[in-house]
Amino acid sequence: MGIQIAPSILSADFADLGAECRRVQGAADWLHVDVMDNHFVPNLTIGLPVVEALLRQVSTPVDCHLMIEDPDRWAPGYAEVGAGSVTFHLEAARAPVRLAREIRRQGARAGVGLKPATPVDAVADLLGEVDMVLIMSVEPGFGGQPFLELAVPKIRRARQLIGDADIWVQVDGGVSEETIERCAEAGADVFVAGSAVYHAADPAAACTALRAAAVRAAPVRVAAAP
Ligand code: DX5
Ligand code: ZN
Numbered sequence: 001m002g003i004q005i006a007p008s009i010l011s012a013d014f015a016d017l018g019a020e021c022r023r024v025q026g027a028a029d030w031l032h033v034d035v036m037d038n039h040f041v042p043n044l045t046i047g048l049p050v051v052e053a054l055l056r057q058v059s060t061p062v063d064c065h066l067m068i069e070d071p072d073r074w075a076p077g078y079a080e081v082g083a084g085s086v087t088f089h090l091e092a093a094r095a096p097v098r099l100a101r102e103i104r105r106q107g108a109r110a111g112v113g114l115k116p117a118t119p120v121d122a123v124a125d126l127l128g129e130v131d132m133v134l135i136m137s138v139e140p141g142f143g144g145q146p147f148l149e150l151a152v153p154k155i156r157r158a159r160q161l162i163g164d165a166d167i168w169v170q171v172d173g174g175v176s177e178e179t180i181e182r183c184a185e186a187g188a189d190v191f192v193a194g195s196a197v198y199h200a201a202d203p204a205a206a207c208t209a210l211r212a213a214a215v216r217a218a219p220v221r222v223a224a225a226p
Helices: 014-022 048-057 071-080 096-105 120-129 151-162 180-186 203-217
Strands: 004-007 031-036 062-067 085-089 109-114 132-136 168-172 190-193
Touching (some): 004 203, 014 048, 062 109, 062 190, 085 096, 109 120, 120 132, 151 168, 180 190
Parallel strands (some): 004 190, 132 168
């Protein structure tokens, strides 16, 4: 699939979300929507009704990042209303295999997210069930935090475990023109950026600049033999 850019609307103007989403239309592959419940993380954002309303207004596919407790109960609903990708946290899921299967059954890509201190090897046995592994490069909960370098070897390890399988590696937190290259070089292919996009004067141009930097740094992967 190649390099994909997913601006996080967490740094957008929440009072004007439809317009904010349209500012990156054409320049973004996904709109990354951070759902926080004030329990799994110490912050509260938006939930299913707002995601549903956004889906009616925007044509860019929506990537829901659920930083919530009990994703087993809530995550499938996001797939059901039409999110293209739904990511739950491994730390919060009670039955991750069943949950990933349920998200896929509802027609979305299933992602599994890891907080900075969760080892990548914890998802090794789940890889056959998911479409994306999300490596958090900040403690989840807030935009605008500095990038944690410990994410880079984790991205490399995820890519190594994935091998030839068609599973995306997403990095989220502190991604900017300064940090994106080492993430791409390590093997990430989906890049979430909140403040680097929405605090820029031209969010679409910021997406384009991030994409160019990632493409420059990404290793050329040798295609698997037929
Ligand atoms: C943090 C969220 C991120 C956040 C990233 O918990 O998951 O998606 O919006 O924001 P920046 O890019 O500013 O670190
Ligand atoms: Zn996120």
